[in-house]
Structure formats: structure tokens, C-alpha cells
Amino acid sequence: MTVQSQIPVSDPAETLGDGLPPGTTLCNGQYTIDTYLNSGGFGITYLARDSLGRRVVIKECFPNAICCRRGEVVRLRSKSYDMDFTRAVELFQKEARALAQLQHPNIVGVHQIFEANGTAYMALDFVEGTDLFDLLDQHPDALTPEAVRELAVLLLQALSYVHRNGILHRDISPDNILLDTMGTPVLIDFGAARQSATQASRVLSRVHTVKDGYSPQEFYIAGSAQSRSSDLYALAATFVHLIEGSPPPNSSLRLAAVAEQRPDPFRPLSGRFPQHDPHLLAAIDRCLNLFSKDRLQSADEWLDALAGRRPSLLAPAAPTQAPEPCVAAPPVDPEIESKIAEMVASNHAAIAEDGDARSAPVKRAPRPDPEEAKRAAERAYWAILNEDPADWVSEAEPEPPEEEAAEGELAPPPPRRRRFSLSALLSWSGRGRRQALETNL
Template sequence: MCENLNKQYQLCEELGRGRFGVVRRCFSAGTGDSFACKSIDKRLLLDTTDRECIDKEPKVLHLLGGNPHVVQIHALYEDDNYLHMVMDLCDSPDLFDRISNHGGVFSESEAFSVFSPLISAISYCHRSGIAHRDIKPDNVLFDSRGMLKLADFGSAEWFGMNERRTMTGVVGTPYYVAPEILSGGEYNEKVDVWSAGVILYIMLAGVPPFYGETPAETFEAVLRSNLRFPTRIFRSVSPEAKDLLRKMLCKDVSRRISAEQVSRHPWVVTGGETRSMADLS
């Protein structure tokens, strides 16, 4: 273990384990504050793509520092065998677990309480010229106060702030990946809007909008992008929520709204509370 890391932080129990390393709870030796230490075993990196992903995440997090809904990196240590990132501690169940354990669909106000900070984080990333490219419930974390933190920027890409450039490369996760990524061509940051739309659909419906029995069948369903609102499931979902979903899960990227436009949509502005025009007058 890195000598400087051990001088500054006390490593404690394991919180999670991934393909390349482990996440542990840790405490600052100076302040006693709690953090998470993500330790990557560089000996497990099999190719240059893996290495690029590992190198990219701390750089992206430094660029995005300061937003309350993006996980923050507090210290970085590296030796011959390991890369250690000291980050915000998010020890509450992530969104994947919350959806799995919810026992039913979310009400619109419950969905809004998750969706609003998520789209705020995505908008901030896009204003900073960063596309996440792997928005999914597993990467939507919560700290002990319940504050949402968007995490895992290993697949993120810089697309620029003024002269915005398109991106290439197949990244993402079945169910959540945008169709233009699967098509193998160029795409822009609106792939994150699509993925956030899938998350909102799942919270309101309890099922993904596009799925199959295998990853290949799921990809085919995503490419078709035949968005439906089954009456049995969406009977109690407001027209405003369905309108937002149509605009986020639009296969035509030129017609798909941006993250900033999502934040100004009536469903978001009213906090997921549907009101008639008479109520607003």
C-alpha cells in the first residue's frame, strides 16, 4: 500500500469490489472525516483501453470539482502497483438497490426527488464539456445524508465547451445505452439525456422501455426505439411526465432535448407535481 496514503488516511472495511480493485472506507488522520478510497490494481489492467479509463477518471473528476451532485475526488496517490483515489463516501444504497428494494413503482414526486439532482449533475457535466456516457442506476450513488452523487467517470469523454465535437466508440450498458452509440457512428452528449430518460421510465413503470431476453435482443430493441406507454402501467402517470419521456427517449437526436432543456420542462419545473391550468391561474 502506498506509504503516503497510509500517512494521511486510515483504511478500514471493504465497501465494494470491482474488476480492477476495491473500495474501502477510510478516515483522514488529520481531521477524522470519513471518505472512500478506491484502489486500482494496475497489474490487472489488460490493455491500453483499461489503462486509459483508469487514468481518465481522476482527471475528469478534477475538472468537475465543486458540484454537490458529482462525486468529488479529495486526494490521489500512485505507486508501481496501485492507483488510489480518495473520494466522497457514498455508503447508502445506490439507485439500483433503491429501485430493486422499492417494492413497486415510484410516485412522480419520488421519481422527481432522484431525477432532479441527476439531471442537474448531467447538465453541469455538459456545461463543462464532459459527457459521462455510462449513466445507469449503479452509478447514481447517495451519501449518508441522502445527497445524490453521480459517479464512475471511467467512460467519460471531453467533447469541448465552445467548438463542440462529436464522439465515437461503443460504451455504455444494455437497457441504458443510446441507439446512436450502438449504431457505431458519431454522437454527442445527448446520449446522457437518453440514459437519464431510461432511468426515469424505469422509476415510473418498474420496467425498462427497451429490453430483450439477452443483451443482443436488448440492443436490437434499443435500436428500434419503439417507445410505448402501456395503459396498465402508465394509467396513473401524468401527461407531462410522458411528454418529457418522449422528448428524452427520441431516437432522432436533432429532436431529442438537451439536459438544460430537460431542466426547464414543465414536469421538472413543477417538481413532479402535476397541476391543471386552473390550479396554476
């Protein structure tokens, strides 16, 4: 059934709250909301219990730019948003179905997808523990160099599995990596649906979907190609935060500095943290290159680097020094100029569009055929969620045959691994506070 036909338009004068109240039941009484956890531009998360009393996390599709709530029912802010909302719900459901096929000890599990209250929901694993942000704040000494390296290996193995199944995460950051009470890292809150919804809807495109410091520059430019290396950039930025105590500079600011022939404000880690594995530092620096072609191209390549199978990454970098005033600056890379031009044009278009909308009414173009728009949205979604694997294969080092899945099948998950040895360092975890998947849709 379509959600669009069930959603009435809200009364603007009515005072509305966003979250469902505790005690609300969903899916014919199968789930009961215990408490609100968090919300973002595209949804709300709740801690709930299933019919057997087990804790689960419920995600509700709730793009608050175009909808609100009256009682428990989600309603449109305007009739003009019906197509945008329907697209968002469909993309939410399709992403949930794709993620539900993933079975991996370091990836959050999706149990069920269902519709209620005029929108869509998914039920996920409840993870008791803490995220990396809180770990850095409360127990910074727990992340020793050995623990950081082991954490990198486990997350890269999980990311390799995700990528082999044709999915990109698109929202890796410290708050989307949880450590359970045994110290096992769990990757949560995939962002494919958010990215595709912003591309499929003019209204939702204004919702901020990047994380400054962690998102690569291609996430800031509408229509830019995204690939496995985009996730590797975000993972590398996360490890910069773990090692240095803060994320790298915003990638769009880095790009602007290079375009203006100023030094890149990012300082490579190699040579500055001798206590850490030099292979790890070199791989992080490589993956934080501004342009995708200059990064490592897969999680498996990064794992090879950690194993020392890429000694070229350890080649000493040229010493950083101020340019001599009499020497002419090198020409700007045409690719950099093109990217900056796209960013400037995009910003100007957004400003002009907002100004036009505020100053005078604009004649609306004829409404597109709903069925054609639906098909276009589906194509846009799958172009993002399931990118052509042929574009991801490294020409230098193809994937090992034993790791490839048969065509049309999911890559088999590895056997459940031993517990992450970080648990030995996290004596606080057994008595630590409980934390669910406090994520932003």
C-alpha cells in the same frame, strides 16, 4: 513519472488475488484500506479511512484483462500489454483531474489523485445511504410521483452543470445514483475513462462497457458520435425503471427491430401512468428516441419541458395498431441501415479476429512509436471527455447567457440547495444500512 517503467511481468504460475487486503496503507500512510467494496473490468473500489479517521472511497485503476497482482504490486500479464496499461492509467488520472474541478452538491467529490503499487488511485467522498436499485427493491413505495419529479429536476440540474463543463457522464443508471441519509441524490461513477480506454486499446476494447437497457445505441458501435443526448437517453431509461419497474428494452435490439420493419419494442410512458407528471413522461419518451437528433439535446431543454415551456411534447401520439397486411411497409431510413451495417460488420470483424488469434500465430506489425501513441491516446481521451461545446449548442434554444462560463473557465456551481424533500418520505434512511460508492470502474 510513468507507471509503465515500474511494472514487472507477473509469474503466471503464482496464485494472485485482486483486492488489497484490509490494513493496507496508501499515499504514505494517508489512507488505510478498511474493506474491499466492488470491482469491474477496469478497477477496484475500497472503503478506507484517511489520517483523520474520516471515511473515504478509494478507486484503484486495475484493468484486469491486462494486469494482476503480486502482493500489493500491480503487474502486467504480458510484456505486450505495457502500452495498453500505461494508456489506461493516464486516462484514469486525467479523468480524475477533470472531475476534481467539479463542485456540485449532487455530484460525488474527488479529493486526491496519487500513484502507488505501480498503478493510480483516486480518493472520493464516502456517501452513506443507498442507490436507486436497492431503494426500488426495499422501499418501492417511497418513490411517489412527486418524489420522482423532484428527483428528475435535481439530477437534470447536476447533469446540466457537468455538460456545461465539457464532460459527459456515459454511465448513468440506477446503481450510479445514490441517496444519502437525508435523501439527497448524488451522481457517481463517471465512465469517460472507460470509454476512452476501450477506444485507445485493442485489448481493452473487448471489455464490456455498456449497460443493456440504459446505454443508447451509439454506445454499442465503435466510433459512433456521443453527445449530451447520449446521457439524456441513459437518464430517461433510469426513470423508466423507476416508474415502470424495469428498464426499457436493449437499444441495440430496438434498432434491429426497426431495421427489420417490426414495431419498436419500447412502449412510451405517456398515457399509461396518469398519476405521473405528463410533461415528465413526454420528455422521457422523447429522450428515448433511438437516434440522437430526435431526442432533447440538453438537460436544460428537459428542465424547460418539465416547466411546461415545451407544450409540443404533449401532442397526442398516434394510436398504436397492427399494420394492415395489404399495405406496403415504409422504406427503411438510410441512417438505420447504416447503423445496422456497422453493427454487423463490427461483429463479423470481432469474430474473425478471435478465430484468427486462436487458429494460428499472426505476424505482428511493427510497434508504434511510444511517444506518438501516447499523444494519440491523449487526443482520443480529450475528444471523448471534452467534446466540442460548439457541437452541443441547440440551434433552436441557445444556452442562457447567465449560465455560460467564460472561455477556459469552469461553469460556476449553483449555491447549495435545500435538502431533497424525498427525505420526508424516506424515514428508513436514518436507520438504513451504510453503503459506500460501490461502483465499477
